[in-house]
Amino acid sequence: MTAETDEITAQIAALQPATAAAAEGQISSAAVVSARLGEGVAAPGPERDEINELCRQIDVFKRLQADYSADWKPDKEAPLAAPEVVAGATCVLLINAEPATTGNDPDGWSLKCLNSALKAIDQNEQLPLRAELNAWAQSSFTAAVANSAGAR
Amino acid sequence: MSRQIPLTVLAWEGPQARAYLVRMKRAGITPERIILMIKDPRNSPLAKVTGRGLAKAEKAQERAHNFHPHRTRASNPQLMAAITNGLAGQLEDPAGLISEIFDSFSYDDFGAPVERVAVSGYRDPALREAIAASGAELLLFSGGGIMPAEILELPGLRVIHVHTGFLPDVRGADVLLWSLMVRGRPGVSAFLMTPRLDDGDLLGATELPPLAIPLAAADRPDDDTLYRSLFSFIDPLIRAEFVISQVLEPASDFAALPATAQDLNVGVTFHFMAPQLRSAALAQLFPTA
Numbered sequence: 001m002t003a004e005t006d007e008i009t010a011q012i013a014a015l016q017p018a019t020a021a022a023a024e025g026q027i028s029s030a031a032v033v034s035a036r037l038g039e040g041v042a043a044p045g046p047e048r049d050e051i052n053e054l055c056r057q058i059d060v061f062k063r064l065q066a067d068y069s070a071d072w073k074p075d076k077e078a079p080l081a082a083p084e085v086v087a088g089a090t091c092v093l094l095i096n097a098e099p100a101t102t103g104n105d106p107d108g109w110s111l112k113c114l115n116s117a118l119k120a121i122d123q124n125e126q127l128p129l130r131a132e133l134n135a136w137a138q139s140s141f142t143a144a145v146a147n148s149a150g151a152r
Numbered sequence: 153m154s155r156q157i158p159l160t161v162l163a164w165e166g167p168q169a170r171a172y173l174v175r176m177k178r179a180g181i182t183p184e185r186i187i188l189m190i191k192d193p194r195n196s197p198l199a200k201v202t203g204r205g206l207a208k209a210e211k212a213q214e215r216a217h218n219f220h221p222h223r224t225r226a227s228n229p230q231l232m233a234a235i236t237n238g239l240a241g242q243l244e245d246p247a248g249l250i251s252e253i254f255d256s257f258s259y260d261d262f263g264a265p266v267e268r269v270a271v272s273g274y275r276d277p278a279l280r281e282a283i284a285a286s287g288a289e290l291l292l293f294s295g296g297g298i299m300p301a302e303i304l305e306l307p308g309l310r311v312i313h314v315h316t317g318f319l320p321d322v323r324g325a326d327v328l329l330w331s332l333m334v335r336g337r338p339g340v341s342a343f344l345m346t347p348r349l350d351d352g353d354l355l356g357a358t359e360l361p362p363l364a365i366p367l368a369a370a371d372r373p374d375d376d377t378l379y380r381s382l383f384s385f386i387d388p389l390i391r392a393e394f395v396i397s398q399v400l401e402p403a404s405d406f407a408a409l410p411a412t413a414q415d416l417n418v419g420v421t422f423h424f425m426a427p428q429l430r431s432a433a434l435a436q437l438f439p440t441a
Contacts, residue, residue: 115422
């Protein structure tokens with residue numbers, strides 16, 4: 001993390017809406033994003049599982065729902081997360097992509113996060129701080145590719 | 153001398169099913185049957201196309217599903233030469249295998265009865281009925297993704313899937329490219345399918361030597377062509393080589409193929425690559441010579 005990315009993170013954290021409780025059996029994307037924005041890189045286990053679900057929504061369903069069910073039934077009628085929450089999710093993914101930029105990503109999980117961040121930026125033209133997030137993603141991408149196992 | 157094994161090949165027309173059959177023939181292995189799925193143009197579970205209509209649908213499917221490999225072979229000879237040179241480090245005679253897969257191929261040439269089934273897809277009840285009626289106990293899946301539970305739950309049926317990632321570490325989609333970027337080399341695994349993604353018991357898994365297919369800048373096609381060539385030639389041949397040489401050829405008791413449970417607490421499930429990352433991965437697979 002640099003002073004610039006810390007600043008982007010702080011700005012995006014300030015934009016996050018107050019999170020309402022999700023319906024029974026549902027998980028609130030906003031709650032996951034708010035909780036993770038104050039943290040660093042997720043540890044393997046439940047912390048990563050939450051982020052994997054963000055990746056899965058962005059990568060597989062090509063959208064971030066406001067709430068999603070733990071059993072992962074797709075719901076095309078479900079409301080989408082607010083753009084501020086999508087920006088928050090993108091920021092969380094870029095924070096978790098950090099190890100890939102230094103070649104400290106033995107299982108590829110951080111590169112996976114970067115992949116989802118790139119897609120989230122591409123999928124959402126109205127993202128708050130989109131230019132800043134994209135600059136961060138591009139910088140991470142260049143470093144991650146240069147430090148990937150395939151490049152060594 | 154050919155050895156018949158108690159295996160049914162579930163053929164979803166395309167390079168993968170063909171690669172399995174061609175490589176089996178090279179190994180002197182004959183499957184007990186082939187079930188060839190033919191996309192039913194009526195797309196109805198009630199009124200299936202039959203007779204000449206089915207033959208016509210099979211021809212149309214053959215052209216459609218093999219369009220990109222045929223076009224790549226015709227229009228990119230330098231790419232084809234580079235691919236066969238690159239694969240020569242992984243398997244024997246890739247050029248000959250590719251020729252057998254696409255030149256004068258017929259499902260009827262493998263010494264096994266071929267049952268042609270008109271289906272709308274894997275969830276079509278006609279497919280489940282055909283597999284059940286065949287009495288197959290061991291099926292080799294040649295499609296991608298997951299198989300419906302209704303088929304996997306048929307009594308006594310086990311379904312083999314081959315995946316171009318080293319399991320349990322590399323699950324999901326685009327795994328050959330992810331493997332190259334993350335682990336610096338391709339991997340391949342064979343497992344018994346479950347209704348979930350890539351989590352079945354392992355019949356075998358290995359990491360392969362690093363794979364690079366250098367291309368002169370002037371011979372380099374666009375990324376879409378390179379990506380299609382991956383799934384037209386490279387991925388099918390790697391899968392076929394592994395499952396036949398490491399799982400089927402050594403097996404003596406097919407009713408008791410040794411399988412070990414995966415550690416589901418490790419590994420990453422990858423998704424399709426964003427175009428930018430895919431381009432970087434393709435640049436690593438196809439470096440400029």
